[in-house]
Amino acid sequence: MSDENSVEFSFSWLALRLLGRGLYSNPWSALSELVANGFDAGADTVYLYIDMKDKTKATVEVFDNGTGMDVDGLRLYATVGYDKRAAAQTSLDAQMKDDDGDVIEKPPATDYMGRKGIGKLAALYLSQEFFIRTKTNTSDTTWTLDAGAASNEPDGIPSLQRSEGLPPSPVLGRWEPFDTGTFVSLRNVDLRGYGEQGLKMLRARLANQFLLKARDKNESTREIKVRVDGNDDTKDSDFKRAQKRIAxxxxxxxxxxxxxxxxxxxxxxxxxxxxxxxxxxxxxxxxxxxxxxxxxxxxxxxxxxxxxxxxxxxxxxxxxxxxxxxxxxxxxxxxxxxxxxxxxxxxxxxxxxxxxxxxxxxxxxxxxxxxxxxxxxxxxxxxxxxxxxxxxxxxxxxxxxxxxxxxxxxxxxxxxxxxxxxxxxxxxxxxxxxxxxxxxxxxEIRKLESDRKQKAAAAGKEQFAKTLNSDLASMSELSEDTRNEIQFLAVNKIKGAVEAKTDYRIFISHSSADAAFTNFLYELLLSRGAQPNEIFYTSKPDEISQYSDPNALASVVRESIRSANTLLFYFVSHNFRASQYCMFEGGAGWVTRSVREFLMLSTTYSEIPNFLTQGESQMSLLDSTGGITLRPDLHNYIIECLLNPMISHLNRGREIEGTKEMNLFEKSEFPTQVILDRENKVKEDYFDPTIVEHWASHIGPKATEYIALRAKASRRAKAASDAE
Incomplete structure (x- = not known):
């Protein structure tokens, strides 16, 4: 029999335990039932606290600012199968009848989530021992239920027993200021198998259990707030709102x-x-x-x-x-x-x-x-x-x-x-x-891809024809008729069946000690619209990928040198000759290309390996005095023999892709000395301003130091040679 210190359930211990275990498939569904109880009690915020520092004996606490329960309310709570929605409707019906018992008007529908009064059994799914403290405007009581203690009396009637107070809790202070509400504390909850990833998604999964919207225009939106105390990586400093993670x-x-x-x-x-x-x-x-x-x-x-x-x-x-x-x-x-x-x-x-x-x-x-x-x-x-x-x-x-x-x-x-x-x-x-x-x-996407592939194939064939024509034109040993016949046969043989190569790239081979010069060219290309991924260059500013995987780097180097769609550029210096890696790149380029098929800039002609020149003359970076300045001949060499060939090469890929091509640099036309004197100008006044700006940033401040280091290296090399 229930009294003021005991509230009996309407089921036996055995039935209560079986129901609690059979109703839910996972802890989050059970937790959602406890949260729903809070909302049904009129709460606008329900709090969930999980202490899982020991996952085998975790603590789960759910509390709210709802109406709470007095002893009579607890008796209804303990009645498994009690239809609170129907009871609420009956109460409304009674309020809407006149003295003769006739309904004045149809009462509004109730808004309870629960119907059969068994959601409370969610607590037994999670734990055999739980505590309830609940307060209304007129009462504040604490109760406990220990299902584990009744293992030897399955036919006995379980009951909530009045308790002196809740076990210690770090979040009880958050609930106590509420005028009304309910605090449920579950002990020794088994949460093994739920790791950090599961906890990360807990708020989203819990939020997904509800629509979490206002019930009418005068009420604030319902909220669930969660705090988890686990190891240092999962410990929350405070309660955080549970929100859906819908993309x-x-x-x-x-x-x-x-x-x-x-x-x-x-x-x-x-x-x-x-x-x-x-x-x-x-x-x-x-x-x-x-x-x-x-x-x-x-x-x-x-x-x-x-x-x-x-x-x-x-x-x-x-x-x-x-x-x-x-x-x-x-x-x-x-x-x-x-x-x-x-x-x-x-x-x-x-x-x-x-x-x-x-x-x-x-x-x-x-x-x-x-x-x-x-x-x-x-x-x-x-x-x-x-x-x-x-x-x-x-x-x-x-x-x-x-x-x-x-x-x-x-x-x-x-x-x-x-x-x-x-x-x-x-x-x-x-x-x-x-x-x-x-x-x-x-x-639609597949059609666009197919159309683009066909256009790229046609453009690739056209680009192949142009390249072949240019290569044949350089073969003076062939007659014009022979060149035309080769051109006709080669172009018509492919019939568009050869896949168009669109990945035109530039490979910059250099010693890292010469990065100031290659950075100068690299950033000039970027200023014209080149993309970083179009240029393989291990000294790219702020780039570290070349250090992360040496094996992958070597593979990319080999592939870039072998690819006919890659234009090779060598910056040759004493540093280049001293680097085995650079000499390997140069030798590989020599094997796969003729001299006309790669670009080069050297500090002096004598420093170019013989196999890269094959007797042809090359522009030197150093002037006749041994200095490094942006002189007129070097200025136009950079434009005509380096930058524009690189841009034209990348534009081949853009032409096949059907995208906007980059603009070439314009070679400077220098007036005669008489005109320069008449206008009080020098040839440097006609330089491209972008080239001048990049030269001043990358090379100008470092030229003197570079020449000094070069001279020092030359003296060391001579001393070593003399010693031999």
Missing amino acids: FGNLAYVEANFPNYADMPNQLTSEAAEVLLPAPGLLDKMYRHERSIHRFVASPDTASPEWKNIAERVDIEKSEFDGYKYELTGWLGVHASIEKDAARLNDPLFDKNRYYNPAQIRLYVRGKLASDRLLGQLGLTGTYTNYIEGEISFDFLDHDEFPDIATSNRQDYDETDGRVKLLRALLRPLVRGLVSKRQNLAK
């Missing part, structure tokens, strides 16, 4: 229906956003699509086999089932991509792991998650079905005038029920439509 920015198409506009997620009310889809065959490897959002009107799939079982019960025009109104609300979307890296380009929130799968339709009933397995129950197949995500509400599944059809674990509904069949019939056309749009988008 709205990755949705390509959205269908939505929100009769109350304020209920629509903010991310869907903003301007339509651009999303990127992977497209390896396009220029920048991405396809840009403008996201579209449409309002759906749910129309059932009457062609499905199961429709005939419910057709007579549905009035499509009135949206009624067995004479009662139904309404499908919420949103459905199809993702642009479900590959993590690609999806995160659109929205960093995108995640897909063992704890969170975005490919799901979450079904909410009365604001609480009823199922997240609905997508798989629609019987739809196809690649892009797995790209669907959505949150829909169908309160009709828990209509008070119909039987309760929730499954025994309270995490799904009886799939054979007519209302569930109706829901599936309403959803199938919406999902099919989204899948079809995503399929059409994929077809």
Whole structure:
């Protein structure tokens, strides 16, 4: 018998334990029930605290600022199967009747998430021992239940026993200032198997259990706040709001229906956003699509086999089932991509792991998650079905005038029920439509890729013809007729079947000690629009990739030298000759190229390895006095023999790609000395200003030091030679 110090449950110990263990499949579903109890008690904020420094004996505490319970309220709480929604409706009915017992007007529907009064058993799923402290405007009491202590009396009646107080808790001080509310403390909870990744997704999973929206315009939005104390990596300094991690920015198409506009997620009310889809065959490897959002009107799939079982019960025009109104609300979307890296380009929130799968339709009933397995129950197949995500509400599944059809674990509904069949019939056309749009988008991308490939092949063939013609023109030993015949046969033999090479690159071979000179050329190319990935260059400013994997670097060097689409440039100096790596690059270039097929700049002619010159003259960086200055002949050599050939080479790839080509530098035309004297000018006044600026930044301040180091190295080399 219950008294002021004891509140008996309406089930035996055995039934209570079996129910608690059988209702839930994971801790998060059980926790959501405890959170729902807080919201049903009128709380606008429910707090969840987890102390899992010892995962085998973790502490879980849930507290709220709801109405709390007095002793009579606790007796109702202990009544398993008590329908609080029906009781609340009965109370409202009584308030709305006149003296003769007639109903004045139909009372408003109640807004409780729970119905059967068994959500409290979630605590027993998590722990056999829990404490409850609850306070109302007139009472403040603490109670405890120890299911483990009753193992020898399974037929006994469990009861809440009044307690002196709660066990110590670091978060009790957060709850105590509330005027009313309930604090539930669960001890010795087994959370083994839930690591840092699971905890990272805890807030999102918990937030997904609810719609977390205002119940009417006068109430603030419901919130769940979470704090986890684990090891140093997972310890929270304070409670943090549980928020959904829906990657709205990755949705390509959205269908939505929100009769109350304020209920629509903010991310869907903003301007339509651009999303990127992977497209390896396009220029920048991405396809840009403008996201579209449409309002759906749910129309059932009457062609499905199961429709005939419910057709007579549905009035499509009135949206009624067995004479009662139904309404499908919420949103459905199809993702642009479900590959993590690609999806995160659109929205960093995108995640897909063992704890969170975005490919799901979450079904909410009365604001609480009823199922997240609905997508798989629609019987739809196809690649892009797995790209669907959505949150829909169908309160009709828990209509008070119909039987309760929730499954025994309270995490799904009886799939054979007519209302569930109706829901599936309403959803199938919406999902099919989204899948079809995503399929059409994929077809459009494939067409664009195919068109671009064909254009690139044609442009590649044309570029091949130009290059071949240029090579043949240099072969003076062949007659013109022979050259024309070779040109005709070679170009027509390929028939466009050879894949067009579009990856035109530049390889800069140099000693790191000469980086000032090569940086000068590299940044001049960037100033004209060259991209860093078009130039293989180990001294790129602020670049460290060349140090991260020496084996990969060597592989790239070999591939770059072998590729006919790579233009080689050598900066030759005493440092170059002293480097085995540089001499290897030079030798490899000599094997694969003729002298005319690579570019070169040297400090002096004598420092060029013989195999790279083959007797041809080359421009030297040092002037006749042994200094380094930007003189007129060097200025125009840099333009005509280095920069413009490099730009023209990269432009071949741009021509094939169909993209904007880079502008060449203009060679300076110097007036005669008489005109210069007449205008009081010097030849340097006619230099390209961009070249002058880059020279001043990279080479000017270092020229003197470079010459001094070169002279010192020369003296050391001579001394070593004399010693031999």
